[in-house]
Amino acid sequence: MRAAVVRSFGGPEQVEIADVAVPEPGPGQVRIKVAAGALNPVDAAVRAGAFGGAGKTLGLGWDVAGTVDAVGVAAAWGVGDPVVALTPSVGVPLGAHAEYVVVAADAVAAAPASVDAVHAGTLPLNGLTAAQALDLLDLAAGDRLLVTGAAGAVGGFAVQLAAHRGIEVTGHARAGDEELVRSLGAARFTADGVEPGSVDGVLDAAVLGAPALAWVRDGGAFVAVRDGALPEAERGVRTENVWVRPDGGRLAELVRLVDEGVLTLRVAETYALQDAAKAHARLAEGGLRGRLVIVP
Structure with a gap:
């Protein structure tokens, strides 16, 4: 073959x-x-x-x-x-x-x-990465999440999954991607960033590192999607890398969300x-x- x-x-x-x-x-x-x-x-x-x-x-x-x-x-x-x-x-x-x-x-x-x-x-890869990153962030409905790279594959899935859970999502991407990011379920959009300490968590799909960490409130959570891209923790913010792993059961849940029209x-x-x-x-x-x- x-x-x-x-x-x-x-x-x-x-x-x-x-x-x-x-x-x-x-x-x-x-x-x-x-x-x-x-x-x-x-x-x-x-x-x-x-x-x-x-x-x-x-x-x-x-x-x-x-x-x-x-x-x-x-x-x-x-x-x-x-x-x-x-x-x-x-x-x-x-x-x-x-x-x-x-x-x-x-x-x-x-x-x-x-x-x-x-x-x-x-x-599989991008959907599971987004889902497992959200697990690490451990946010609840009504919490505020900022997703960097929100127009990309991992970021786009993360926006949709988080919005489906009732999390208030701000999508960070290039200005020309605002319509796309909002269509995925982001309640807010930014091309420049947000006020320091104004969100409960950041999913850093664009690998911005320290600048994105500054947007997280004291004691919040920050998850990066790439090894070596984790900034030094500060202000009690919990920082983690997501290491995507195969999981047929979780993948089946994502498939169901595709068939229900939740995931694009x-x-x-x-x-x-x-x-x-x-x-x-x-x-x-x-x-x-x-x-x-x-x-x-």
């Missing part, structure tokens, strides 16, 4: 399409025939060597939408089931940007019924698997309001 991999670190030109063996599911695993999967900034970071692994073949792709193709022992899925899953691809030889991928059965959820596989393939799945462009390097180059250009999706 074909899979997108990197063997040397660098720019988009380092992405190769390799012929590799079809993986076999072990106990508690399923094999998915991939229909689509988003390209995320973390894939570019793997390609550039941010997570190490020099001298190894590294797979790309975390998001997968497709159908179950084979099951291992004690895997509670059936061949032909349409599914979505998160398969972390740091330091592994095969990721989800491939024709087939093997994942833990408990990382899998039934695919949304209301959207196609291309859109479904944008949900945004696709910018699609690329065939053989054009994965071109997709990486487009990602590097920026300016996207939706995910690029790789289609084997």
